[in-house]
């Protein structure tokens with residue numbers, strides 16, 4: 001049996017075609033079902049639904065053998081115990097720095113200066129500002145990052161951006177792109193060895209279906 005950890009929403013939706021190409025149909029819709037374990041058309045494959053940020057944890061400890069997680073989530077998790085064989089090129093966006101449209105970011109990040117940054121992505125943000133030689137006070141948030149510069153909680157945010165329309169609607173501007181983000185297939189290190197007969201072909205079939 002292979003257990004595959006997915007999060008509801010865009011990752012689930014965008015993973016479905018890849019699974020289908022690998023001959024796996026998920027037999028229930030997570031938007032209408034209350035089940036957290038979903039059967040598939042293959043008796044030896046099941047899907048478990050977990051929070052996006054919990055996918056690496058499930059796979060690391062073997063609660064799931066395989067999962068799909070955003071690079072953003074994987075960087076914060078650190079990736080220990082995980083093999084990342086494939087970039088699935090789905091759930092694409094970018095990790096960016098944004099500020100209020102009336103904030104002078106260039107002045108705020110001059111060498112030796114100090115800036116207050118609110119984010120869910122403290123590891124990435126810490127590294128980014130360290131690389132620039134900017135001292136940063138990080139404020140950990142779990143959502144609605146856009147609100148932080150508007151309320152004076154922070155000077156800047158580090159968040160995911162796709163179209164930029166949420167930023168625009170909140171009078172924020174993207175001032176720096178940190179990195180492109182997409183979702184990856186992650187596999188439990190031990191399961192990759194002990195269940196190679198099941199997981200190997202699954203990786204190959206998914207790889208063949210990835211849209212570059």
Ligand code: ATP
Pocket residue numbers: 007008009010011051052053069070071072073091092093160161162163181182183
């Ligand atoms: P939760 O809703 O459980 O708090 P979440 O907000 O991280 O978790 P999603 O918004 O579904 O869950 O995001 C899941 C993943 O999809 C993210 O980790 C990221 O890799 C990617 N993602 C997030 N926002 C976007 C976006 N605007 N466009 C494309 N991909 C995105």
Ligand code: MG
Pocket residue numbers: none
């Ligand atoms: Mg979200």
